[in-house]
Amino acid sequence: MTDALAPVEEALAESAARRGRGGSTLRYVAGKLGGALASLFLVVVLGFLLFRVIPGDPVLSMTRGRPVTADQQAELRARLGVDRPLLQQFLDYLGRLARGDLGTSYVYSRPVGELIAERLGPTLLLVGTSTIIAVILGLWLGIKGAWRRGSRFDRVSTGVSLTLWSMPTFWLGLLLMIATGNLFPSGGIRYPDTPPDFLSQALDTAHHMVLPCLTFVAVIYAQYLLVMRSSLLEEMNADYLTTARAKGLRDDLVRRRHAVPNALLPTVTLVFLHLGLVVSGAITVETVFSWPGLGLLTYEALQGPDLPLLQGIFIVLTGSVVAMNVIADLLYRVLDPRVRAA
Amino acid sequence: MTTTQNPPSTPPRTATALVWARRRAAAARVWRQFATDRGGVAGLVVLGVIVLLAVLAPALTDQTGLDVTRAPGAPWQAPSGEFWLGTDHTGRSVLLLTWWGAQVSLLVGLAATLLSVGIGTVVGVCAAHFGGWVSSVLLRVTDFFLVLPSLVLALVLSTVLPQGLGTIILAIGVTSWPSTARLVRAQTLTVEARPYIERSRALGGGHGHVIGKHVLPAVLPLVFVNTTLTVASAIIAESTLSFLGLGDPTRVSWGSMLHSASLHGAVSKGAWWYLLPPGLGIVVVVLAFTLCGRALETVLNPRLAHSAGER
Numbered sequence: 016m017t018d019a020l021a022p023v024e025e026a027l028a029e030s031a032a033r034r035g036r037g038g039s040t041l042r043y044v045a046g047k048l049g050g051a052l053a054s055l056f057l058v059v060v061l062g063f064l065l066f067r068v069i070p071g072d073p074v075l076s077m078t079r080g081r082p083v084t085a086d087q088q089a090e091l092r093a094r095l096g097v098d099r100p101l102l103q104q105f106l107d108y109l110g111r112l113a114r115g116d117l118g119t120s121y122v123y124s125r126p127v128g129e130l131i132a133e134r135l136g137p138t139l140l141l142v143g144t145s146t147i148i149a150v151i152l153g154l155w156l157g158i159k160g161a162w163r164r165g166s167r168f169d170r171v172s173t174g175v176s177l178t179l180w181s182m183p184t185f186w187l188g189l190l191l192m193i194a195t196g197n198l199f200p201s202g203g204i205r206y207p208d209t210p211p212d213f214l215s216q217a218l219d220t221a222h223h224m225v226l227p228c229l230t231f232v233a234v235i236y237a238q239y240l241l242v243m244r245s246s247l248l249e250e251m252n253a254d255y256l257t258t259a260r261a262k263g264l265r266d267d268l269v270r271r272r273h274a275v276p277n278a279l280l281p282t283v284t285l286v287f288l289h290l291g292l293v294v295s296g297a298i299t300v301e302t303v304f305s306w307p308g309l310g311l312l313t314y315e316a317l318q319g320p321d322l323p324l325l326q327g328i329f330i331v332l333t334g335s336v337v338a339m340n341v342i343a344d345l346l347y348r349v350l351d352p353r354v355r356a357a
Numbered sequence: 358m359t360t361t362q363n364p365p366s367t368p369p370r371t372a373t374a375l376v377w378a379r380r381r382a383a384a385a386r387v388w389r390q391f392a393t394d395r396g397g398v399a400g401l402v403v404l405g406v407i408v409l410l411a412v413l414a415p416a417l418t419d420q421t422g423l424d425v426t427r428a429p430g431a432p433w434q435a436p437s438g439e440f441w442l443g444t445d446h447t448g449r450s451v452l453l454l455t456w457w458g459a460q461v462s463l464l465v466g467l468a469a470t471l472l473s474v475g476i477g478t479v480v481g482v483c484a485a486h487f488g489g490w491v492s493s494v495l496l497r498v499t500d501f502f503l504v505l506p507s508l509v510l511a512l513v514l515s516t517v518l519p520q521g522l523g524t525i526i527l528a529i530g531v532t533s534w535p536s537t538a539r540l541v542r543a544q545t546l547t548v549e550a551r552p553y554i555e556r557s558r559a560l561g562g563g564h565g566h567v568i569g570k571h572v573l574p575a576v577l578p579l580v581f582v583n584t585t586l587t588v589a590s591a592i593i594a595e596s597t598l599s600f601l602g603l604g605d606p607t608r609v610s611w612g613s614m615l616h617s618a619s620l621h622g623a624v625s626k627g628a629w630w631y632l633l634p635p636g637l638g639i640v641v642v643v644l645a646f647t648l649c650g651r652a653l654e655t656v657l658n659p660r661l662a663h664s665a666g667e668r
Contacts, residue, residue: 054501061510070517181589181643183596186615186636192624193632201624288504295508299597303619313512317601320516332509340504 044345051341058333063108066326068101117327122319127327130312137204138308141224142297145231150286152232153239154279160240161247161278162270173244176237184296188230188303199226202305227304231296238292242285247278280351287343290336390656397652400645407642411459422453423609436630443630445614446621454609455634461610462639465525466592472530473591474584477537482576484538485545486568496542503535511594515603522605529594537583541576548575578657585650589643596639611635 074091092098096107111118117127156176160169179187192201200206200223209219250256251274259269301310309328316324391397410417421427425447434444442451484495514528548554549572557567598604599612600619614635623631 050497053497054504057501058505065513065517177647178640178644181593181640181647183593183600183612183615183636183639185597185600185619186632186639189615189619189624189632190629190636193627193629196627291504291506291508294506295597298508298512299600302601313509314601317512317516317603322517325513325516329509329513333505336506337504 040348043348047341047344051337054337055334058330058337059109059112061333062326062330063105065329066322067097067104067108070322112330117330118323120316120321120324122315122321122324127324130324131309131327131331134307134309134312136308137306138297138301138310140220141227141231141301141306141308142293144224145228145235146293148228149232149236150239153236154243154282156236157240157243158247158270158275158278161244161251162274164248164251169244172240176240179233180237182234183299184230184234185299185303187233188226188300191226191230192303195226199223204307223306227300227306230303231300235293235296238289239282239286242282243278246281247274250274250278253277280347283350284343284347287340290339294332294336387656391652394652394655396648400648400652403641403645404649407459407638407645408463410456411463414456414460418453418456420457422450423457425449433626433628433631435628442634443628445631446617446623451614451631451634454614455611455638458609458611458614458635459638459642461522461605461608462592462595462612463642465522465529465595465610466588466642468526469529469533469591469595470584470588472526473533473587474537474580476531477534477583478541478576478580480534481538481541482545482568482572485542485549486564486572495538499535499538499542502532503539505532507532508594508597511598512601512603515598520603520605522608525595525598525604528598529591533587533591533594537580537587540583541580544576544579545572548572582650582653582657585646585653589646589650592639592643592646596635611638 074088074095074097089098096104099107115128117131119125120127120130123130153176156172160166160172163169192199204223205216205219209215253274256269256274259273260266264272297308298310298313300306301308302314305311309332312324313328313332315321316328422429429450430440430444430448432444432446432448434440434448436443440450440452442455445451445454480495480499484492484499511528511532514531515524518524518527549567554567554571557571562570595604595610596612596615599610600616602616602620604610604613604616606613612635615632618628618631618635
């Protein structure tokens with residue numbers, strides 16, 4: 016949602032540039048992995064800066080408005096380790112992260128790592144299902160639109176997707192909720208009184224997932240549509256398509272076998288580059304529909320604010336987005352023979 | 358410099374006058390091309406009307422209606438002759454709230470965009486101009502922030518900093534600049550590859566001269582296009598942050614209206630009149646900015662210029 020459409024063409028040009036960059040596979044992979052490690056380290060440093068350096072003294076904000084003596088404050092500081100020099104604190108923080116310890120939530124009084132692990136499943140279910148639907152829908156509409164560029168179908172579908180793209184995700188969710196009335200549950204993942212067998216549980220979950228999934232798809236499919244459309248438009252005048260037609264291939268075979276596979280490549284990169292948008296979508300959609308995943312956990316962490324919890328979520332979310340992008344870069348090399356040959 | 362043969366219109370007498378005459382002609386050309394794009398013109402008109410209404414809100418409406426303690430109506434009233442868009446959970450007019458909300462939403466959107474485009478332009482120009490380690494460090498940082506989920510970073514920033522409009526502007530501004538930086542860098546690289554830059558350097562032009570006199574004027578049209586497109590996303594980001602409860606609690610914005618609507622159960626009460634107006638405001642403004650931006654892009658973006666007819 017945050018990035019407008021300008022980066023689409025920018026990224027297409029970028030992926031073309033990546034294609035041209037040669038070098039041996041080993042060096043490429045090593046370079047990418049090194050870059051990824053540096054990025055992950057930056058995420059960790061950013062996590063420290065944002066939560067330890069900017070907010071100032073956490074003890075002052077924790078004890079604000081309570082009768083606490085200076086001695087008690089000093090003891091609390093010693094217990095949290097914030098009375099030590101910043102460098103020492105940073106090293107402590109690194110050590111704990113290396114052991115997989117993300118701290119303890121103020122509100123839940125439980126380890127942050129445990130809370131995040133608990134909420135991961137529902138988020139993956141919702142985000143995964145919606146992304147798959149959105150990618151398929153977006154690519155299909157994008158291909159149809161580009162193939163019949165300027166037709167009524169193309170104009171209507173581009174217009175509709177741009178309008179949906181301009182909508183705040185949460186607003187669309189609220190409207191859908193109000194429009195469907197009691198047709199779908201208004202929140203949560205399952206009713207508490209559903210029988211425990213697998214089938215009824217799955218059906219109930221699916222019933223709860225209809226609206227969040229619909230909202231999610233409506234807002235994010237536009238990016239896949241627009242990328243696929245402009246990427247296919249770039250291929251439209253290529254000579255190999257003329258050759259394919261001259262061979263006597265049917266129109267939809269030319270499209271399916273020749274044009275689309277080539278146009279898909281930059282799209283794959285962009286799908287991963289825009290994962291940040293999917294994460295923002297998850298936060299707002301889960302908040303609106305009380306879907307018990309990481310997004311809702313983020314919203315809960317904002318309310319306190321529960322800083323250790325928010326810090327853990329920040330590191331996990333940004334870290335996984337960075338990791339996914341590296342995977343995309345490596346995948347690109349496998350998918351595009353032109354890169355491998357270079 | 359005096360002209361030997363006088364053109365029919367007022368003859369430019371000095372170098373500066375000549376430059377300005379050229380700029381005026383270029384601006385007129387851009388405007389004529391822009392005016393042929395119906396979507397862009399429609400967007401511009403809509404924006405003009407909304408901005409005018411937002412600026413004139415204090416003159417045309419009574420601000421006391423925003424005060425919860427002096428709410429004029431009963432809570433949760435459906436639209437009627439007295440309250441055209443109904444009332445909210447405290448009995449304030451939704452029409453009045455939406456009208457005043459436009460101010461904050463537009464202000465935050467524009468200010469955050471200025472900040473974001475400013476950072477992006479500086480980073481982009483520096484990354485392309487200086488080369489060497491400066492460039493590679495800036496490029497690394499840009500790529501890092503480009504991949505980072507910007508909403509998550511903005512959420513964290515607005516949580517750890519004191520709540521208020523300034524924080525929201527800062528949080529959106531410092532998280533949305535990377536795409537501008539990439540765009541500006543690419544454009545700066547193509548400009549700096551041209552011979553007139555080399556000539557300028559050979560004549561003794563320093564970094565400041567080359568950037569200020571040659572690079573910036575060539576890059577700014579593109580930056581301007583990017584600005585209109587960035588405003589759209591900044592307004593959505595503002596509404597998202599306010600919806601999550603991170604906005605300025607003392608000011609009404611479209612996002613904060615939706616926040617209190619959902620907090621006080623507008624959905625279960627079926628109060629569609631409380632949800633529709635602020636959201637429609639966002640959609641209309643964002644669409645208008647996007648339409649303007651895309652129209653400007655076809656006129657000003659050199660990369661699209663050759664294929665402008667096709668798109």
